[in-house]
Amino acid sequence: MVSNLQKSFGPTRALDGLDLSVATGEVHGFLGPNGAGKTTTIRILLGLLRADGGEAQLLGGDPWADPVALHRRLAYVPGDVNLWPNLTGGEAIDLLARLRGGLDQSRRTELIERFDLDPTKKGRTYSKGNRQKVALVAALASDVELLILDEPTAGLDPLMEVVFQDFINQAKAEGKTVFLSSHILAQVEKLCDRVSIIRLGKVVQSGTLAELRHLTRTSIEVETVRPFTDVSDLPGVHHVEAEDGRVKFAVDGEHLDEAVRALSQLGVRSLTSHPPTLEELMLRHYGDELRTNGIDADEVS
Amino acid sequence: MTTVATRAPAETGRADGGNAMSGTGTMLRFILRRDRIRLPVWIGVLTLAQVYYAALYPTVYATRADRMNQAQLYEDNPAFGAMTGPGHGLDDYTYGAMQSNELLGFMVVFVALMSVLLFVRHTRAEEETGRAELLRGTVLGRHAPLTAALLAVGGANILLGLLVAVGMASLGVESIDWTGSFAYGGAYAAVGLVFTGVAAVTTQVTEYGRAAAGTAGALIGVAYVLRAGGDMGDGTLSWFSPIGWAQGTRAYVDERWWPLGLALVVAAALVVAAFVLSTRRDLGAGLRQPRPGPATASASLGTPQGFALRLQRGGLIWWAVAMFAAGAMYGSFVDIMEDYSDNEMIQNLLEDVGGTSLTESWLSTVVSLLAIVCTVFAILAALRPRREETSGRAESVLATPLSRTRWVATHVVVAMAGGLGLLLATGAGLGLTAAASTGDAGMLWDILGAILAYAPALWLTAGLTVAVFGLVPRAIGLAWALLVYAVFITYFGGILDLPGWVRDLSPYNHIPLMPADDFSAAPLLVLTVLAGALIAAGLVGFRRRDVEGN
Structure with a gap:
């Protein structure tokens, strides 16, 4: 299409390729x-x-x-x-x-x-x-x-x-x-x-939304039988929060498989995951703008 | 600007506990900031024009004999009175008396226009766009915007009056003294203040800025016509007109101050009325409630031409009624002219000029002035596409299969055909009453022919508007330049003895002055071709440029 x-309006570059x-x-x-x-x-x-x-x-x-x-x-x-x-x-x-x-x-x-x-x-x-x-x-x-x-x-x-x-x-x-x-x-x-x-x-x-989601992070909340100690060492894992044996973290789309495999070895008691919302998608792309305004995009998501 | 507009209202609000006048000072500063160019231009141009003419008179009428000659013309011919003033000081026609008799009545029309346009711009037009709502949401008293606009426009008028007084008196022209100059400047300010009051009332009554300005503008016209009627007759009618009060000060002859007092009382009464009315309506609403309209469009609205006509229909009808009435009024003066034509001295004088009758030469002048007024409509109609564009409404229409060229062309048709129709309506009014009062039916056809001959000049002037719209839309104000120039040449070209080529730049100068002169087709054809070229340039230009959104 x-x-x-x-397209420029005077010095303002409205469209840039x-x-x-x-x-x-x-x-x-x-x-x-x-x-x-x-x-x-x-x-x-x-x-x-x-x-x-x-x-x-x-x-x-x-x-x-x-x-x-x-x-x-x-x-x-x-x-x-x-x-x-x-x-x-x-x-x-x-x-x-x-x-x-x-x-x-x-x-x-x-x-x-x-x-x-x-x-x-x-x-x-x-x-x-x-x-x-x-x-x-x-x-x-x-x-x-x-x-x-x-x-x-x-x-x-x-x-x-x-x-x-x-x-x-x-x-x-x-x-x-x-x-x-x-x-x-x-x-x-x-x-x-x-x-x-x-x-x-x-x-x-x-x-498509599915494609875009794949490019971004899925949030996971999991309760395991054995304590989950080295979660931060897994590739593509961010924002780890641990509390009473429950762990919350976000994982990049391409590393989701590895993370789930690691979890299954620890014995999963309960697991909830939700795909990234469009809001999170947007915030990833506009993250640096938000950061300059003093807001951390990762925290928001 | 932002600082002034946002921070200061809070301060004022704290200071006086948020009464109805809170924030007036801030609003006033805000208005002055917005009009920091517009206001000085209005005041400067009006002052300079006045002082310039006053300085020029001694070169045009070098001796007392020249001036007494001019005075004799006034005494013999009431039509001069209708065009200028009441004819005071004719027995000793000094430069000062000439100013207050011949120029003042004309200049104060522009002072009144300035007051109306500025006032509406800062009140109703602001409410209409919703910007007023933004401000009223801050700590701003309910009367603050009205008060601030009154102070700004009233102050501009008083400043203008002072500058005119000082400017005139410092010229050092014989007979133009300080006392007279203050009466003269006071007359300027008085007319401005009365019409500020008029605008304050019309903005309360109508919901749209354009209607408010239009109503007040029509009242300026009524004031001018009343004065003209009074100055032709025994002067009674002039006392119903603020312009008549201005001339009633008799500046530079034997100054009278009470007409200024009368103007102030009326202005004050109008302002009080405006405040009372403003408490009886909601923000954004008029006193007249809008009525529901049809739920579906009539068949004619669906065509592009029908749509353009529908948008301009109301304006065109009002213009036609007003121009017919103005023509009829001037036509009714014709039999007075005829009485004077029997005057032997006038007949001798006209034989020197070229053997036409007094009535005919007077009619030629009236026709040319009325034709220029009709052109104002044509320009406004040709500006319509620009207004549609900047308001963002054009975007919706141009996203349909209607081509840009066709869209502009529909409005050009309304401007050109509508302008022609107005000339016809004006000529009909003038011709019918002239024919009726003289019993000479042939006069109707002479006058219709005379005024329709102005169509090419009207088309050219409106064509320039189309060209400016298509090629340099940001400089759309240029559309008015040619008309202003034409008015200047028509009124002052003769008096100031300007060189021929300077006068020939006005398209109106090429129209044969019928019925006094004979018809000649060549200039009309040339003007029509030029008009066509300008329109074509505008259409092509618009096809090639970006459509600006709002």
């Missing part, structure tokens, strides 16, 4: 903190910004050279939805959908009802969450191949978050591709097939 993308690819039919999570370059990437993919270097391809076309044909096949929800003050929400939905080439009436009704949106209010009077619902309804009611969503639920309450997830799963079942920029990790964990993590204008990690 994108390779070696570069970004590589990214999204497969047809998948829900792809695009993760990163504020200012990492998520929105800039999306704007380039929409042909709103021109890349300074590198190549962007969207649905097989060049978004800068041929935006109109590509936009026929996608729907976009911006991160910060602004509506026209003198148009009602319903009018804005119809307007955007018609510009996109029409919408499914029954779908529109269903979406408005499920999102609990009052379409008769004027744009100015909507809260942030309601403005986002307007853009979401317009996008989800359109018959398109690709949904590009830039932090679409940042202003939604948890109930609406669930509704949103239902509709994304439905879109996926219909074979639509979804590119979801987010910093809500739980959302990405629930919805996304693959994830790309962006940091300072570069993608630092990309793959």
Whole structure:
């Protein structure tokens, strides 16, 4: 989808050789903190910004050279939805959908009802969450191949978050591709097939959640028959805490097998393990930033 | 900036226990910090323009005889009164009397505009964007933002008045003395203060900054028209207008101070009204509650052109009504002109000029001024894509299969066709009343032809706006430069005896002055082609640049 993308705004380097690819039919999570370059990437993919270097391809076309044909096949929800003050929400939905080439009436009704949106209010009077619902309804009611969503639920309450997830799963079942920029990790964990993590204008990690997990640590809490003395000597083991015969530690993905073998020789009484959460994944990549702010990433995880 | 905005409110809050005025000082400093360029530019330009003209008069009217000649024109022709002032001091028409009679009424319109724009910018516009909420969440009294804006804008007006007074008096021009200069500067400040009060009230009533500024701006227009009507007739109407009060000080003739007092009383009453109204509404809300609208879009909104028209429809309708009314008002003056045309001296004078009738030459001037006012709409309409872009709304629309070029073009169509429609509405108002009051139906067609001839100049000026938008969007303010220049040339090009090429830079200078002059097609064609080129450049430029988000 994108390779070696570069974009600067004056002296600020927003994208620094970004590589990214999204497969047809998948829900792809695009993760990163504020200012990492998520929105800039999306704007380039929409042909709103021109890349300074590198190549962007969207649905097989060049978004800068041929935006109109590509936009026929996608729907976009911006991160910060602004509506026209003198148009009602319903009018804005119809307007955007018609510009996109029409919408499914029954779908529109269903979406408005499920999102609990009052379409008769004027744009100015909507809260942030309601403005986002307007853009979401317009996008989800359109018959398109690709949904590009830039932090679409940042202003939604948890109930609406669930509704949103239902509709994304439905879109996926219909074979639509979804590119979801987010910093809500739980959302990405629930919805996304693959994830790309962006940091300072570069993608630092990309793959399925399972693949990413393999690259990181699993937490283990174990109670053994014989005391576990030399756990710290095992390769790839960190944060050992021992207490009343119980030991807690984290182990790197590639050394998990050795650790479990060592444990089994000591006679395991009970064992709980949990895979790394996405939060831990993120913290690993942003660890050095946190450290400069006086927080130790390892402690947080 | 951050330090001032965040730390100081807490200090103030502690000092006076958090009453309704807490934080006013901080807000005031915050406003001055935000406008550290804007305020000095407004005050500086207005002061310099005034002092510059005052210094120029002695070179234009070198002798007393020149000035008395000008005074004679006033006495003979009420239309001059409508365009300038009440005609005081004509029996001894000094340089000072010329200033307060001919220039003051025009200049204070800009003072009023400054007051309204600055005031709305710091009050309603802040609430509209939600920034006010951010500040009100700190230790800031409920009246603090309004009070601070009043102090800032009121202070700017008083400073402007003082600078004008000192600037004028230090010129050393004969008859421009210190007493008169203080009356003159006081008149500046008085008009500014009254319209600060007007803006304070309109910002309470309406929910949007644009509507608040628009309402107050319309009231400036009403004040100008009342003054014009009064100065043509017996002067009664002028006393209903703050601009009339300013001229009522009769600076440099026989100064009267009580009109300034009247202005202060009215300004104070308006401010009190604003405070009372502000306690009756919520932050961000107007006194008028918004009503629910349609849940679905009408068929016309779905087309790109229908969408652009829908966004600008309200503005266009109000402009058309206002321009029709303004045209009709000027048209009703025509029969007064006709009475004066019988005056033998005027007829002799006009024969010297070129054999046209007094009414026709006056109509040519009115038509050119009204055409310039119509251009303001065309520029605003052509600026719409930029507003959509910076507010982030363009992003949603441009992510649909609507091409950038087509999107801008829909707004250009509204600007150009809407501008033409406004010229038509203005001409209809002017022509219908002129024809009715003289009983000469042919006048309607003459006037319509005369004002429609300004369409190419309007297109060119709005076309420049499109070009600036596409090529140098950050310098969007340039869009207004040509219009300001055209106003300057139209009003002062003749008086200041500027060289021909300086005047020719204004597109309006190339339009045949119908009905006084004959029609000529060539300049109109050239201007139209240039307008087309500018629009094309803007469209191409926008296709090639980044769309800026918010």
